[in-house]
Amino acid sequence: MTNIQTNGVTQSVRPLEPQPAAIVVGASSGIGAALVKELAKRGYRVGALARREDKLDELVAGIKGQTLVKAIPHDVTDYEAIPDVFSQLVDELGGLDLIIYAAGVMPNVGPEEYDFEKDRQQVEINLLGAMGWLNLAARRFQITKSGTIIGIGSVAGDRGRKGNPAYHTTKGALATYLESLRNRLADSNVQVTTIKPGFIDTAMLDGVEGTFWVISPERAAELILNAAEKKRQIAYVPFQWRFVMLIIKYIPSFIFRKLSV
C-alpha cells in the first residue's frame, strides 16, 4: 500500500518479551491520538487509522521510542474497504491483541433542528463504522480465543437527552452492541470494555458550556487502558461519572425532561 506510514522501527518479537499489537480506529485527534501515544508508551505495536492524513503524519512523527507505529488513512464509512485494511494492518503488525474504536462525531444540533444528514453521519461513523471494524476483530478473537475490544461510548448514551438525539442514540446503541459482543465472546476468553467518557478536553468539547471534571485526553487514555487491563466491563472516565450517571439513569422521565441536563 502506498499510503501506509510508519515510524520505521523494526523489531523482532521474542517469546519472553511479547509486544502486543493494537489497532486504534479514529486516531487523528482527541482521545484516539492520545491512545496511540499511550499504547506506544506501554510497548504496544500500534496501527492507527484516521480520515485526515496530515493529522496521522503529525501523530506518527511525534511518537518517539522503540515501538512500531503504522498509520493508514481510512474513512470508517468506506465499509467495503474495512476487511482489506484490517487484514493488511494485522499482517503488518504481526498480530492483534487489542482494538479500540474511538471514531465519533458530535455535530452541533440546534433545539429546533432535525437534520437527517447530520443524524445519518453520526449513525454511520459512531455506530456502523464500529460494527464494521469490531465484527472483524470479534471474529478473529473468537477463533484465536484471546483479545480485548474497547469501544469508546459516552455518558450521553445512558439517557436520551434533549440536545442531540442521534448522538445519544448512537452511543446508547454502541453500548448495547458492545454488551452483546461481551456476552457472545465470554466463552472465548475475549475482554470487551465499554468506556463512557465524561468531559474530555478535546475538539468535541469546543463551544460546549457548563463543563466540569474536565480531564486531558492523555489522562483519559491512561484511564481507558487501565480499565481494560483490569478487565472492567463498563468504565466511566473519570470514575466520578459513575455516581452521577447512577442517579441520572433513575430520574423519572417526567422530571428528567424538565431538567436542563
Added chain:
Amino acid sequence: MPTLKPELPDDHLEYVEAWGRASGSVAHVFRPSTIDELKKNFKLAQETGRTIGFRGGGNSYGDAFGNRENMVLDLSRLNRITDWNPETGIIKVEPGVTVEQLWRYVLADGWWPPVVTGTAKTTVGGCAAMNTHGKNGFVMGTFGDHITEFEMLMANGRKKVCNREKNSELFHAAIGGFGMFGCFTSLTMQLKKIYSGHLEVEGCSRPNLASAMSWFDENRDGADYLVGWLDSTAKGSGFGRGEMHKARYLQPGEDPAPARTLSLQAQAIPDSIMGIIPKSSMWFYMGFFFNNFGMKMVNTGKYVAARMLTGEKGKKYQQPHAAYHFLLDYVPGWKWGYGRGGLIQYQTFFPKKTAEDAFAALLKLNQERRMPNYLTVVKRHKPSDFLVSYSPDGYSMAMDFRITRHNREAVSRMARAMDEIVVKHHGQFYFAKDSTLRPDIAQQTMGTEKVAEVIRLKKKYDSKFFFQTDLWNRVFAPLAKK
C-alpha cells in the same frame, strides 16, 4: 489499494502455542495429508503472499514452529510408513510419523530408533529438522546421523533427493536446518538392532558437581546411554549433586525371553502410580510443587532418595525401553503443573574443557537470582558434521524455568546474563529448546562464518525466503538483512 495482498480466508486461523506454553502466535494452519495437498498449500501461500513454516509434533519448547500471521503447515497427517525391511533395519517414512509410531512398528522385529527424544510425540520430520539428540549422543550422535536419505519439496515446487553423496550440501544443511530449506516428504533411516525389550539400567548418586561430571567419562565405556539429573537447589558442599543413570542394551542371549520383552505389552507405560493414583490427574497435584519452595523439597527429596536407594556405588535393574526413554510422557500433561504461564527451557552445550565451570556459573547465577531452574538434566555429546550443529565433544545442560505473568522480565534479564556465561565458555544453543536467543548471541556462539553460510544456503535454496518461522524472524532475519 492495488498493492494489498489477496486475502487469505480466516477459517484456518489458529493460535499456535509453543510446547512450553509461554508464548505463541496466530497463523493460518493447514494439515495436508498428501503430497499433492502439500503442493497446493505451497501454491496458496505463494498466491496470497504468505510465508510457510512447518510443524511436526509441536514439541519445540519455543517459537520454532510458529509463523506469525502467515502459514503453518502441520505435517502430522503425513504419517505413513512407506517401506520397512526387518532384515536390514532400513525404514522409509513420511515426515509426520512420530517416534512412538516408529518404535511400536519395528519393536517386534527387534529394532529400535537409534536416537530418541525424551518424549515419543516428536515426529521424524521434526527430529530431522531440529537434528535432535537423546541420552546416547556421546556414542550415537544426533538423529540426523542415522538418516541415510531424504526427499525434499523445495520452494519452487520441485523435489530433491538428498543423501551423503547426492546433493550432500543440502543434505547437511536441511538436517538441523529447522525447516528453512524445504519440506521433508520422505525420510529413510537406519535403525538399531536390539536383542531385548529391556535395558540394563544402573542408577547412582553423586555428591557434587565435579563428581557428577566425571561420572560420564568414567562410565562411557560399555554404556549405551548416560544421563544425569542435578539438584539445582543444593548449595555448599552438595552444590551440583545429582542422580545419574547409565543404561546398556542387552546382548544376544542375556534376555531369556526376548520375544516377550519385545512386545508392545511389555513396553506399556503404566497409567497409575503404585497401581492406585491415576496419572491423568497427576499434573494437577504437581502444580503445588512448581514453585521455589516446592521444588527445593522435590529436588532434595529426589537426591536423598537416590542416595538411600542406590548410593554412590550404584544399583542395577532392568527397565523397558519405553519407560527409560520417554520420561516426559511418564506423567501425561505434566507441563500443565507449571500453570498458565508455562515454562521455557534453556539448554546449552559446552566443550569438555569449559563445561564444569560453565555449569557451576549458570547454576550459581540461578540461585543468586532466586530463580532456580526446576529440572536440570546433563548429557554427554560428540560433534556432528551438519551445518547447524550444536554439539561439541562435551556436555549439555538443560534447565527448565517456570514463567509467570510477573517474572517474564526477570527471566529474560537472567537469560541475557546466562548468555554472557555461555559466550565466555564457548557454549552453543539448540533451536528446538530455545526461547531467548538474540541475533548477536547467535552470531557469537555459532561464529560469523557459520551464520554467513546458513544465510548463503538459505538464499541459494530458498531465494525468496518462502520458508520462515518466528524463530527465523527472531534470530536469523536480522542477520540476513545486514
